[in-house]
Amino acid sequence: MSPPRLTGALRSFSTVSKQEDFTLELYDLKAKRLKRQELFAREGLTWPKVVQLFTQHQEKKEQQSASQELKNILQAAKQIVGTEFGQDTIESAAVYLFKTFHNKDQVGHEETRAIKQMFGPFPASAAEASCVAVGQLVALLGESHVEAFIQTQSSCKTVDQGATFGRNITFSFDSYVLDTQDALPWEEEQGEGQSLDF
Amino acid sequence: MNLKEMACARVPLDEQQVTEGPRGRERTLPALHPARKEDRGFLPYQPPPEDSSPAKVEEFLEQAQFISEDLEWLLALPHDKFWCQVVFDESLQKCLDSYLRNAPRGIDFASLSSSPAVAEMQRSLHRSIFMVFLRMATHKESKDNFITPAVFGEIIYDNFLFDIPKILDLCVLFGRGNTQLMHKMIENIFNQQPSYYGDLNETVPSIIQVFDTILEKCGLQSEETGASEPVKLNTQPRRTPMTMTEEDLADLVLYLCDTCTTIHSFLDIFPEACSTFHQHGFLNRLSSFYEMAVPDLEKALTKRNFDKCLQEDLWRRVCHSRRRMVEITHLLLQHTCLQPILEGSEHTASFVEDFLQTFSAFLQEKRFLADYDEQFPVADDISLLQQAFPHLDDTRTSYLLQAVESAWDSIGKKRPVTASSAN
Numbered sequence: 001m002s003p004p005r006l007t008g009a010l011r012s013f014s015t016v017s018k019q020e021d022f023t024l025e026l027y028d029l030k031a032k033r034l035k036r037q038e039l040f041a042r043e044g045l046t047w048p049k050v051v052q053l054f055t056q057h058q059e060k061k062e063q064q065s066a067s068q069e070l071k072n073i074l075q076a077a078k079q080i081v082g083t084e085f086g087q088d089t090i091e092s093a094a095v096y097l098f099k100t101f102h103n104k105d106q107v108g109h110e111e112t113r114a115i116k117q118m119f120g121p122f123p124a125s126a127a128e129a130s131c132v133a134v135g136q137l138v139a140l141l142g143e144s145h146v147e148a149f150i151q152t153q154s155s156c157k158t159v160d161q162g163a164t165f166g167r168n169i170t171f172s173f174d175s176y177v178l179d180t181q182d183a184l185p186w187e188e189e190q191g192e193g194q195s196l197d198f
Numbered sequence: 199m200n201l202k203e204m205a206c207a208r209v210p211l212d213e214q215q216v217t218e219g220p221r222g223r224e225r226t227l228p229a230l231h232p233a234r235k236e237d238r239g240f241l242p243y244q245p246p247p248e249d250s251s252p253a254k255v256e257e258f259l260e261q262a263q264f265i266s267e268d269l270e271w272l273l274a275l276p277h278d279k280f281w282c283q284v285v286f287d288e289s290l291q292k293c294l295d296s297y298l299r300n301a302p303r304g305i306d307f308a309s310l311s312s313s314p315a316v317a318e319m320q321r322s323l324h325r326s327i328f329m330v331f332l333r334m335a336t337h338k339e340s341k342d343n344f345i346t347p348a349v350f351g352e353i354i355y356d357n358f359l360f361d362i363p364k365i366l367d368l369c370v371l372f373g374r375g376n377t378q379l380m381h382k383m384i385e386n387i388f389n390q391q392p393s394y395y396g397d398l399n400e401t402v403p404s405i406i407q408v409f410d411t412i413l414e415k416c417g418l419q420s421e422e423t424g425a426s427e428p429v430k431l432n433t434q435p436r437r438t439p440m441t442m443t444e445e446d447l448a449d450l451v452l453y454l455c456d457t458c459t460t461i462h463s464f465l466d467i468f469p470e471a472c473s474t475f476h477q478h479g480f481l482n483r484l485s486s487f488y489e490m491a492v493p494d495l496e497k498a499l500t501k502r503n504f505d506k507c508l509q510e511d512l513w514r515r516v517c518h519s520r521r522r523m524v525e526i527t528h529l530l531l532q533h534t535c536l537q538p539i540l541e542g543s544e545h546t547a548s549f550v551e552d553f554l555q556t557f558s559a560f561l562q563e564k565r566f567l568a569d570y571d572e573q574f575p576v577a578d579d580i581s582l583l584q585q586a587f588p589h590l591d592d593t594r595t596s597y598l599l600q601a602v603e604s605a606w607d608s609i610g611k612k613r614p615v616t617a618s619s620a621n
Contacts, residue, residue, distance in 0.1 A: 002245065002300050003307070004453040006408055006460045007363040011299075014404040016397040018358035027239045027289055029257075032264050035239040117263060165273045165280070165339075166329030172375025173321060175304030176459055182517035184510055185500050 047091035076130035240293035269326035277343035298367035335383040351391030439498030458522035472533035
């Protein structure tokens with residue numbers, strides 16, 4: 001809990017701040033994850049496009065292998081998002097796993113964090129399975145080919161770091177701290193050989 | 199979605215129109231329009247956990263990561279989209295406000311987390327939040343990206359993007375290391391929207407009320423809060439710092455410490471606010487508060503028997519608060535009396551009178567006067583006045599200086615010998 005603050009009192013007792021609207025629902029982590037999934041689903045790359053990439057122009061044997069890996073990814077996605085969601089959500093999660101692992105050999109800390117951020121707690125085995133399946137798929141076409149495909153399909157522009165406001169502004173993390181030069185009165189007294197009663 | 203934007207260069211944002219939408223279904227809207235806001239859903243900020251349990255750390259990191267990414271996204275938006283988001287996205291304003299309310303201050307207990315990941319995330323958020331406020335306080339970002347100053351003033355005021363409590367929070371959170379930027383921000387806000395001076399004027403009595411509340415909680419009452427009212431026979435005895443619970447005493451000292459640090463940081467960064475405080479007789483209220491509350495708090499902290507660590511921390515907070523109150527007094531005197539006199543204002547005589555009257559009022563607050571003199575020797579100010587205003591009444595100044603001497607004697611403190619006192 002925050003300690004008592006002057007500005008807390010001013011917000012409560014003066015008339016210069018906006019009155020709190022307690023009816024307005026705040027986002028929580030669950031709602032935020034759903035919002036993130038929704039935004040991701042609008043980014044352009046869809047599951048049918050991924051399926052099409054790996055099933056056309058392939059030999060029959062390779063097509064069968066690709067289909068199996070695609071099924072494995074969908075299965076892992078289902079385990080990660082949970083069974084209560086519809087096919088669209090599962091496919092969107094499959095796309096997310098595909099994008100996350102297309103250039104990774106294993107499930108690292110960063111990938112775990114990203115998946116948890118998007119879907120909440122998930123079984124590690126599902127992430128492992130999807131990582132292996134994506135690796136098998138990418139091997140069929142080559143990493144550069146898949147990378148180019150993802151770039152073409154994604155409508156989401158990467159953030160131009162150079163254009164970010166404040167990029168070149170020097171910021172200091174110095175903050176007001178407690179003065180430390182004050183001697184404690186009981187230490188002074190102790191120094192003078194007096195006894196303390198606390 | 200295909201976007202076709204037609205924004206005219208060198209036209210202020212508030213006058214721009216944009217045409218956007220899918221081909222064949224384009225529509226023209228003002229550049230600042232709620233329909234152009236993204237439904238992003240900013241999360242509210244929660245402070246780092248007090249204990250470092252893995253579950254709480256993980257929860258903090260996850261929530262903070264979302265906020266951090268969303269703020270990065272916001273700062274990378276072009277000027278028009280940034281302002282649409284800022285003005286129309288309620289969740290963003292809640293997120294920013296929650297940070298100002300809940301972010302740990304440098305003076306809080308254990309404000310730095312023991313987890314490096316938490317500390318790093320907190321630093322990243324801290325910087326991003328500051329940059330968002332800085333961008334919101336800037337009406338001209340570049341030659342092409344700007345808002346008409348008067349409209350900017352209306353936007354920030356009418357939408358509560360800034361208000362006085364928020365400005366005070368910004369000062370205490372970011373002002374120490376970014377004084378110049380903060381001054382520019384606040385100066386621009388007040389210049390483009392003078393209604394903030396009116397709000398400040400309305401806020402000062404509430405700040406004075408906070409000091410009165412602390413006095414009441416100490417079982418003391420200021421003269422203005424009806425100390426002369428008769429006490430009912432069956433009234434419970436008032437709690438004092440000696441008799442209140444340890445928790446209440448700690449809360450009271452924390453509240454005092456936060457209040458003094460916040461006011462000091464604001465006046466230090468934005469001295470233009472000093473005259474508003476001065477008009478409300480803030481100095482007299484502060485000095486009498488000091489005289490009444492400080493000795494009682496000090497006595498309780500030295501005589502009561504409680505946790506040693508807490509006792510030391512609270513003692514440091516009272517000392518810190520004392521010093522900030524003296525510095526606030528000095529800032530107010532400096533900017534409302536001394537500086538105009540030294541700058542040769544045409545109303546010098548009235549500023550001199552104001553200065554002397556303020557000090558005359560301090561004479562009954564002996565502890566306060568001696569502590570002030572210790573940090574800012576009164577003789578130095580009088581000497582400055584004598585040089586700037588040769589008609590100064592020597593009888594009055596001698597009387598003042600003698601009263602300062604007697605204040606030292608009456609509280610039983612030895613005055614350090616300085617060059618000015620030796621002369």
